[in-house]
Amino acid sequence: MEEMIRKQAADAVRELIEIAKLEEGSILVVGCSTSEIIGEKIGTDSRPPVADEVYEAIAEVLAEKKIYLAAQCCEHLNRALIVEKELYDREIRFYAQRVNAVPQPKAGGSFATAAYAHMKAPVAVEAVKADAGLDIGGTLIGMHLKRVAVPVRLTVKQIGEARLLAARTRVPFTGGSRAVYDVNLL
Numbered sequence: 001m002e003e004m005i006r007k008q009a010a011d012a013v014r015e016l017i018e019i020a021k022l023e024e025g026s027i028l029v030v031g032c033s034t035s036e037i038i039g040e041k042i043g044t045d046s047r048p049p050v051a052d053e054v055y056e057a058i059a060e061v062l063a064e065k066k067i068y069l070a071a072q073c074c075e076h077l078n079r080a081l082i083v084e085k086e087l088y089d090r091e092i093r094f095y096a097q098r099v100n101a102v103p104q105p106k107a108g109g110s111f112a113t114a115a116y117a118h119m120k121a122p123v124a125v126e127a128v129k130a131d132a133g134l135d136i137g138g139t140l141i142g143m144h145l146k147r148v149a150v151p152v153r154l155t156v157k158q159i160g161e162a163r164l165l166a167a168r169t170r171v172p173f174t175g176g177s178r179a180v181y182d183v184n185l186l
Contacts, residue, residue, distance in 0.1 A: 002049075002050075002183060004083050004160070005037065005050065005053050005054060005057075005160050006053050006054075006056070007057075008156050008159045008164075009053070009055040009057040009058050009136075009159055009182075010058070010060065010061050011155075011156050012134060012154055012156040012159065012164055012166070013028070013057070013058050013061045013062065013134065013141075014061055015154050015156065016028070016132055016154060016166050017067065017132075018066055018166070019152050019154075019168065020131065020132040020152065020168030020169075022065065022067055022132055022168075024065065024066040024067065024158040024185075025066065025067070025068070026068070026131040026132070027067070027069075027070055027091075027129070027130040027131050028062060028067055028069055028070070028130060028131065028132050028133065029070040029073055029081065029085070029128060029130055029132075029134075029136070029141050029144040029145065030058060030069060030070070030111070030133065030134045030136065030141070031072040031079075031111075031133075031134070031136065031139025031140065031141040032051065032054055032071075032072075032110075032111035032136040032137065032159075032162075033049040033136060033137030033138065033139055033162060034046055034047040034048075034051050034054075034109075034111065034137075034176045035047070035137070036136070036137025036160055036162035036163070037050050037054070037114060037136065037137060037160035038050060038160060039160070040042065041137070041163035043074065043105050046106055046109065046110045046167050047110055048110045048113065048114065048130075050160070051109075051110035051111045051113065051114040052114050053124075054111060054114075054136070054159065055071070055111060055114035055115055055118060056118070058134075058141070059115075059118065060105040068083065068087045069083070070083050070086075070087075070107075070116075070125075070128040070130055070144065071083075071111055071112045071115035071116075072111075072112065072144065073101070073103050073108040073109055073112040073124070074107075074109040074139070075109060075123070076106075076109075077099075077101050077103060077107065077108045077112070078099075078108045078139070078156040079127050079143065080099050080101055080108075080126055081112075081124065081127070081144065082115040082116050082119065082122050082123070082126065083119075083122070083123060083125055083128065084114050084120060084123075085121040085122070085123045086121065086122060087119075087121075087163050088125060090126050092127075092128055095127070095129065096125045096126050096127040096128065097125065097126050098123055098125055098126075099124045099125060099126050101124045102116060102124070103115075103116050103124075109166050111121060127143070127144060128144050129144070129145070129146045130145050130146065130169070131146060131168070131169055132145075132152075132165065132166070132167060132168045132169065133149075133166065133167050134165075134166050135164070135165040135166070135167075136159050136160035136164055137159075137163065138162075138163065138165075141167075142167070145167055145169055146183065147169070147172055148169060148171075148172050148173075149169055150167060150168050150169065150170055151165070151166070151167055152167055153166075154166050
């Protein structure tokens with residue numbers, strides 16, 4: 001099962017990067033319920049080894065593309081995010097505060113805990129404005145996406161037993177029905 005989970009996670013991220021046209025320096029928010037991955041109700045059966053598998057698969061793909069990960073914590077930490085301090089210093093500090101939290105499997109979630117353990121210099125922040133996102137198991141990542149969020153249908157429909165939803169963002173339209181839009185920004 002571990003190998004299948006790693007493959008599904010990596011394939012989903014690769015496909016989303018391609019569809020969303022993410023570039024170096026983009027931010028991908030990921031919410032992940034390991035309970036849902038193993039077929040249980042969200043928040044009931046946190047599994048750190050499963051989180052490690054998903055984190056490592058996603059992080060490997062993102063590192064190749066030089067895309068930042070924002071790992072969403074669960075509701076117990078108000079859906080704060082774990083990010084690299086480099087990203088915070090470069091971009092996020094202009095619009096979001098750091099928060100004092102270190103995620104744990106049952107208080108923050110196993111995926112955020114894995115991110116905190118594996119990142120070079122992790123920090124927790126209250127919000128991000130991500131370019132795209134993966135919601136593994138109904139974790140509600142929408143609050144951390146830039147406006148305007150656009151659903152993305154991936155060929156990977158689930159990771160383990162967890163439903164997988166994906167989104168990209170685009171710049172908002174303005175100008176009404178007679179406006180001309182730059183198709184490169186869609």
